Amino acid sequence: MAGAIASILQVGVIMSSVLIAYKVNSEAWNSILYNLFKIPLELIAIFGILGYLFYSFIFGALGALVAKTEDIGSSVGPIMMIFIVVFMISIFGLINGDSTVIKACSYITFASPMTMIVRVATGAVTLGQFIISALILITSTVLAEIGDAKIYRMDTLVYGNPIKLKNALKWLKSGK
Structure with missing residues (x-):
């Protein structure tokens, strides 16, 4: 259980950093990944x-x-x-x-x-x-x-x- 929770937290940190990096550089990406971040x-x-x-x-x-x-x-x-x-x-x-x-x-x-x-x-x-x-x-x-x-x-x-x-x-x- 601890390993699963740790890996979920790691993926959460990685995805959060990806989201922040995308928000900062969204103009350079021309909003191409916008729909990816609309997942409920x-x-x-x-x-x-x-x-x-x-x-x-x-x-x-x-x-x-x-x-x-x-x-x-x-x-x-x-x-x-x-x-x-x-x-x-x-x-x-x-x-x-x-x-x-x-x-x-x-x-x-x-x-x-x-x-x-x-x-x-x-x-x-x-x-x-x-x-x-x-x-x-x-x-x-x-x-x-x-x-x-x-x-x-x-x-x-x-x-x-x-x-x-x-x-x-x-x-x-x-x-x-």
Whole structure:
């Protein structure tokens, strides 16, 4: 959690300095980046930060399950594949932000941080849809954090062989 908060603060400082530098030199840039700074802060706060935290918790849990650094790639591979597929869906969604695929993905936790930004950018989202997707993402992020903490605690208490993801999920379900 501390690492995630530190990285969010670092990005905030970098973006603030970019904004200040752009404001000072906007005439030289001929206002070419003006639309970039009109992104709603609610969108960045909810879907940007929570999406980052959600993926951080998932990667943290998977990283806790490996014994050697060489095994991290195979552990996080499926999540990276999901991320890449969602990224591609989002890029193609820029053409039609009101498509059924983009609408459906904006309610799926793994996809909503990217697809909801596309839907807002294309103007194809209502306030109700935004709120429902945000609530799903908030709930999923909290659950991922709780699961991550339990998996990390479980992994540090068990010595010897690394815990398999299947066994960790069973232990989470049983409440041990």
